Amino acid sequence: MSASSNRWDKTVPDEELLRVVRSGGEAERRRAAATELVSRYRDSVYLWCFRYTGDVERALDLSQDVLTSVWERIETFEGRAKFSSWLYAVTRNRCIDAGRHVSYLLDEDAVAAAPDRAPLPDAVLYEEQDEQWLLQTIRTELEPDEQQAIWLRCVERMGIDDVTRIMKLENASGARTVLQRARKKLRGALERRKEAG
């Protein structure tokens, strides 16, 4: 860092910047350290929000919310985790709170084709009422690749293209086929559970 200009070098580790932010020293120096730290993750936060929403304006709103909340808490961040992990958790939770529910049970095409005012299918009602059972069933009924696809799509709320890329799927339909297979198994498990009473 150049002490006179209060600008921080990009190579200074996050941990050092946090130490300065929490130091109780000169306000401007601490402000500069915090600004550098937040700015480092500007793109990460925005792009993550964009990945969730697929919409520039909504992603911008969400990412601005996240960045502002970071300023409100940066002094109290205790360093239990890496700053990037903490910020990731804040961003992820903010996006999950703001995002649309992605069904574990219904295929994307079926959801997209349903009219807005269509009654909720039984499966979705069940999904809302017993998520615990569903999460357990995902682990016991699905193959590892199916589990991962469901986690990435329904919990991490990644787009199908992102799931395809991360799972390095090379078939033409990408993650769509894996998700369909997984959901079919989950619906089967749900039916069996209903029959068993």
Added chain:
Amino acid sequence: MKTDRASQPCIDVQSIGAVLSLPADDPVRIHANECPRCKSLLASYQAFVDAEPTEGSDLERVRGMLDARIRADAARWKPSKSPVRAFWWQVLLRPVPLLAAGLVVIAAAVFWTSREPEQSTLRDSTPQVDSLVLRPAQIAADGSLQLEWSSMAGADQYQVRLYGPDFGEVFRSANTTATSLTVNPDRFAAKLPPTLDLTWRVYALSHGDVIATSPPGSIRTR
């Protein structure tokens, strides 16, 4: 949460960065590479850190706006005058806390192995903005939404905004000095289904400028 594939518990979201720096033969790392849930979380975190622009993200244009927000937040930020207390690990490295921490870890491990295997991780306890607290929203018998929030020092007015399932704004109140508001769904901008999940937020204003926003609240209409 435990998996069927290894005896290690699944990774906490906030610990995810530390996992990547573990050696490949560390049991936690092995678990993370084998458990679909943890593998997904790691991939998700890696995508966050890599920050690779995706098609349509318009990152170049947005950067300017985000930088402006960061500058504005920085200007408003008032750092505390005294040093923030020592990092937790600096305290824990003293002998007595170290022993106590060891006992806590053992107790936690015993508890962990005896509990039911699955807990939902969909909602983490990440802190939200807490200077403006939303009370649980209520639905009156006539279907109107009854919203209430805490007052905030420095705010002279409040504005309430409601968002639909697609996060589009469906209602924006006039600025008010009150800390509660009743909204009839008839006032929503668009005709919406009778039952739907809405998100609501309160914006604290000072002389017409937004100085704080609440964390989002949820409400289901009927």
